[in-house]
Amino acid sequence: MRIAIVSDIHGNRTAFDAVLADLRRTSPDLILHGGDLADSGANPVEIVDRIRDLGWQGVFGNTDEMLFRPESLQEFASQSPPMQPLFAAIEEMAAATREALAEERLTWLRGLPRIQIHSPIALVHASPQSPWHAPAPEAGDAELEAVYRPLGQPTAIYGHIHRSYIRSVAGMTVVNSGSVSLSYDGDRRAAYLLLENGKPAIRRVECDLDRET
Numbered sequence: 001m002r003i004a005i006v007s008d009i010h011g012n013r014t015a016f017d018a019v020l021a022d023l024r025r026t027s028p029d030l031i032l033h034g035g036d037l038a039d040s041g042a043n044p045v046e047i048v049d050r051i052r053d054l055g056w057q058g059v060f061g062n063t064d065e066m067l068f069r070p071e072s073l074q075e076f077a078s079q080s081p082p083m084q085p086l087f088a089a090i091e092e093m094a095a096a097t098r099e100a101l102a103e104e105r106l107t108w109l110r111g112l113p114r115i116q117i118h119s120p121i122a123l124v125h126a127s128p129q130s131p132w133h134a135p136a137p138e139a140g141d142a143e144l145e146a147v148y149r150p151l152g153q154p155t156a157i158y159g160h161i162h163r164s165y166i167r168s169v170a171g172m173t174v175v176n177s178g179s180v181s182l183s184y185d186g187d188r189r190a191a192y193l194l195l196e197n198g199k200p201a202i203r204r205v206e207c208d209l210d211r212e213t
Helices: 013-026 044-054 062-068 071-077 081-110 141-151
Strands: 002-006 030-033 115-118 121-124 155-158 165-169 172-176 190-196 199-205
Touching: 002 013, 013 044, 013 190, 013 199, 030 115, 044 081, 062 071, 062 081, 071 081, 121 141, 141 155, 141 165, 141 172, 165 199
Parallel strands: 002 030, 121 155, 155 172
Antiparallel strands: 002 190, 115 121, 165 172, 190 199
């Protein structure tokens, strides 16, 4: 069985179209999304509508929560006072995205779960406890095990940090799916995760990111 995880699209239609084309080639049996669908990109409405039309199950991310529960950004920002000017800019962009999506789409985002279980995998956006906090690729095995072992599945998958990796941790596999948009791992190509019979592999897809405005 093939399972694909597509995460952190961030309203980027160009990168999403490239990933969809690659998905047609890999032909997974199940496609899940890892959240952060709309905010900060040029096409938030189109991305949300296409995900809904495709019928993909998934989880909400921190920027999704920021849209349907604006106070979540203030709660997170309160933990980092020196970064307040940055959070003010983020909130300004979020307000525009929120207005574009309108209430019906925000209600759909609000209805997404925090965790998806499709044995033998568990999917969260960042961690089971929060869509805002996640371990980095450099985290120790003990931290990864403490965060993801409670999911109770052999493979734990998350997005959020935009840095893909695959780690074996005490008999469990921890995977970051990477980001369709805004990769931070030194490779600008879109990334998504493909599991074939339980074996994970990161797919990288060429796309013209300069076209996205």
